[in-house]
Amino acid sequence: MMSKSKPDDRLIKLSLLMVALTAITVLAVITIFIFEQGLPIMLKYGLKNFLFGQDWYPSEKSFGLLPMIVGSLLVTLGALLIGVPLGLASAIFLTEFSSRRLSRFLKPVIELLAGIPSVVYGFLGLMFLVPFIRENLGGPGLSVLAASIILGIMILPTIISISIDSIRAVPDSYREGSIALGATKWQTVRMVVLPAARSGLVAGIILGMGRAIGETMAVIMVAGNAADLPASWLAPVRTLTSNIALEMAYASGEHRQALFATGVVLFVIIMILNFLANLAARKQSGR
Amino acid sequence: MTRKFRLRPRAEQKVVQFFLYLLTSLAILVLVFILVVILKNGLPQLSLEFLTKNPVHMGKEGGIFSTIVATIYLTFIALLVATPLGVGTAIYLTEYTFEGKITRIIRFGAECLAGIPSIIFGLFGFILFVNKLKFGWSILSGGLTLAFMVLPTIIRTSEEAIKSVPAAYRLVSYSLGSTRWQTVTRVVLPSAAPGIVTGVILSIGRSIGETAAVIFTAGSALHLPSSIFSSARTMSVHFYILAREGISMSKAYGTAAVLVISILLINIVTYYLMGKYIRQSSSE
Known part of the structure; x- marks a missing residue:
C-alpha cells in the first residue's frame, strides 16, 4: 500500500516545474501579444510620430501619444508629490514618535484601506474633489490636480505600510548607538534610521509610482480625458491607461492597433520602473 | 551658512x-x-431587496443581485485556477529545488507580472481569451484574466508561508521514511495552510475590486449569467458604469457600500487568520 501511494518523485518535480513556469510564460505571452499588436503600426507611422506627435485623431490616422505620455507622467508626479510626504511622515511618526499601542492599531487600519477598490476613490473624487476644485480654484474641476490628489491618496496605504516595514527592519542597536552619542530622537531618525532604511523606502515609493501610473478607472473619472497637452494643473488631461480604456470598446483596425501601441509605451515605462524597484530592493537585502 | x-x-x-x-x-x-x-x-x-433583486432600467432601479452573482462566479474561477498554480510554484521554489538560475527566472516572472497594470491584463485577456480562444466576453475569459493577475500574490504569500514551516518538521517526516511528496502534502502544506489561505483571501479582495481588466474580458451584460460562457457585469464594473454615466448616484453609493464592506470583511478575516498564525508559530 505504501509503495502504491508513493508516486515517482521525478515526475512530480517535473510537473511542479511546469506549473512554476506559468508566471514567466504568461509574462512572455502578454509581452508578445502587446508588441505583436502594437509595434507594427508604430513602425509604419514612425516611432517619432507616436512618441512625440501631439495630435491624437485616430479617424484621420494621426496617432500622436505625447499628450498622453505627458499626462501619465504629470499625474504620477503629482501623486508622488502628495503621497510621498504624507506617507513618509505617517510612517516615521507611527514607528518612531507614537506610542506602540497607537501604531499597532493604526497600521492594520491603513492596510485595510489599501483594499478599497480604485473605482471608489475615483467616484469620491468625482463627487467631492472635482466640484471643490471647480468652485474654488477655477477650471472645469476635472483636471491634472484632481487626478494627482486622488492617485496620491490611493497610493498612501502602500507607501505607509512598506515604509513602516523597512523602518522597523532597522536594528534597534543603530538607534541606541546614536542616542548614546547624545543625538536627539529626530537627529537619530534623520541621520541614522532613514539612511539605513533608504532602499526599502525607495522601493515602496517606486511601487506606489507603478500603481499610480497603471491606474485606469479612478483617473478616467476625475481627469477630464481631453487628449491635449495640459496647459496648467487645472486643465483636463488624458493618461496612457485612460486612452486605452476610453476607446477600446469601439476601436477597430488601425485605431485598435494604435491603442495597443499605447499599451506598448505604458508597458515599457512600467518595466523600467520594475527594474528600478528590483535594483533598490536588492540593495536593501544585500546590506 | x-x-x-x-x-x-x-x-x-x-x-x-x-x-x-x-x-x-x-x-x-x-x-x-x-x-x-x-x-x-x-x-x-441597502436592503434585502437591493441585494436580491436584479437591476432594472440599466440599474436606475432594482437591486444588484445579478452583479453579485457575476462577481462570485468570476472570483471563484480566478481562484480555482490561480491557487493550484500559485501554491505549486511556491512548493517547487521552496521544496524541490535550490536557488539558482531557474528560481531567479521564475521569481523575476512573478515580480514583473505583479507590476503590470490591470488595463494591460485586460488587453491581454481580450486578445487571448475573447478573440483567439473564442470564449467571447464571458465569465470564463474574465476569470482566467483575473487568475493571472492575482497569481503573483498567491505565489509570494504561499512561498513565505512554506518557508516559515520549521525545518525540524521536514527532518522528522523524512526520518520516518516519507517521500518528499508525502512530506510536502502531509507535513509542510498543513502547517503552511493559514498563510496560504491568507494569500488566497487577499486575492479574492483584489478580484472583487478589479474593474479595468474585467470590463474588456467579461463584458458588461446586466442579466443573470446562465453559464461560464455568458457575458456578465461584476459589482465594480456596475458601480463604475452607474457613476460614470450618471445613471443613479444613490444606487452607486449602495453598490460601493456593498463592495467596500465585503472587501473590508475579507481583509479583517485575513488579519485575524494572520494574527492567529503568527501567534501559533511563535509559540512553537
Missing part, C-alpha cells in the same frame, strides 16, 4: 514632531473620510 540659522536640536525635534503629527493626522483623516462617506451614503440604500 546653515550653521547660523540652525535651531537648537531640542527645538528642532519639537517642530518636526509637530509637523509629523499634523501630516499623519491628515493622511489618516482623509482615509477615514473616504470610508465614512461611503458608509454614510451607502448604508441607507
Whole structure:
C-alpha cells in the first residue's frame, strides 16, 4: 500500500516545474501579444510620430501619444508629490514618535484601506474633489490636480505600510548607538534610521509610482480625458491607461492597433520602473 | 551658512514632531473620510431587496443581485485556477529545488507580472481569451484574466508561508521514511495552510475590486449569467458604469457600500487568520 501511494518523485518535480513556469510564460505571452499588436503600426507611422506627435485623431490616422505620455507622467508626479510626504511622515511618526499601542492599531487600519477598490476613490473624487476644485480654484474641476490628489491618496496605504516595514527592519542597536552619542530622537531618525532604511523606502515609493501610473478607472473619472497637452494643473488631461480604456470598446483596425501601441509605451515605462524597484530592493537585502 | 540659522536640536525635534503629527493626522483623516462617506451614503440604500433583486432600467432601479452573482462566479474561477498554480510554484521554489538560475527566472516572472497594470491584463485577456480562444466576453475569459493577475500574490504569500514551516518538521517526516511528496502534502502544506489561505483571501479582495481588466474580458451584460460562457457585469464594473454615466448616484453609493464592506470583511478575516498564525508559530 505504501509503495502504491508513493508516486515517482521525478515526475512530480517535473510537473511542479511546469506549473512554476506559468508566471514567466504568461509574462512572455502578454509581452508578445502587446508588441505583436502594437509595434507594427508604430513602425509604419514612425516611432517619432507616436512618441512625440501631439495630435491624437485616430479617424484621420494621426496617432500622436505625447499628450498622453505627458499626462501619465504629470499625474504620477503629482501623486508622488502628495503621497510621498504624507506617507513618509505617517510612517516615521507611527514607528518612531507614537506610542506602540497607537501604531499597532493604526497600521492594520491603513492596510485595510489599501483594499478599497480604485473605482471608489475615483467616484469620491468625482463627487467631492472635482466640484471643490471647480468652485474654488477655477477650471472645469476635472483636471491634472484632481487626478494627482486622488492617485496620491490611493497610493498612501502602500507607501505607509512598506515604509513602516523597512523602518522597523532597522536594528534597534543603530538607534541606541546614536542616542548614546547624545543625538536627539529626530537627529537619530534623520541621520541614522532613514539612511539605513533608504532602499526599502525607495522601493515602496517606486511601487506606489507603478500603481499610480497603471491606474485606469479612478483617473478616467476625475481627469477630464481631453487628449491635449495640459496647459496648467487645472486643465483636463488624458493618461496612457485612460486612452486605452476610453476607446477600446469601439476601436477597430488601425485605431485598435494604435491603442495597443499605447499599451506598448505604458508597458515599457512600467518595466523600467520594475527594474528600478528590483535594483533598490536588492540593495536593501544585500546590506 | 546653515550653521547660523540652525535651531537648537531640542527645538528642532519639537517642530518636526509637530509637523509629523499634523501630516499623519491628515493622511489618516482623509482615509477615514473616504470610508465614512461611503458608509454614510451607502448604508441607507441597502436592503434585502437591493441585494436580491436584479437591476432594472440599466440599474436606475432594482437591486444588484445579478452583479453579485457575476462577481462570485468570476472570483471563484480566478481562484480555482490561480491557487493550484500559485501554491505549486511556491512548493517547487521552496521544496524541490535550490536557488539558482531557474528560481531567479521564475521569481523575476512573478515580480514583473505583479507590476503590470490591470488595463494591460485586460488587453491581454481580450486578445487571448475573447478573440483567439473564442470564449467571447464571458465569465470564463474574465476569470482566467483575473487568475493571472492575482497569481503573483498567491505565489509570494504561499512561498513565505512554506518557508516559515520549521525545518525540524521536514527532518522528522523524512526520518520516518516519507517521500518528499508525502512530506510536502502531509507535513509542510498543513502547517503552511493559514498563510496560504491568507494569500488566497487577499486575492479574492483584489478580484472583487478589479474593474479595468474585467470590463474588456467579461463584458458588461446586466442579466443573470446562465453559464461560464455568458457575458456578465461584476459589482465594480456596475458601480463604475452607474457613476460614470450618471445613471443613479444613490444606487452607486449602495453598490460601493456593498463592495467596500465585503472587501473590508475579507481583509479583517485575513488579519485575524494572520494574527492567529503568527501567534501559533511563535509559540512553537
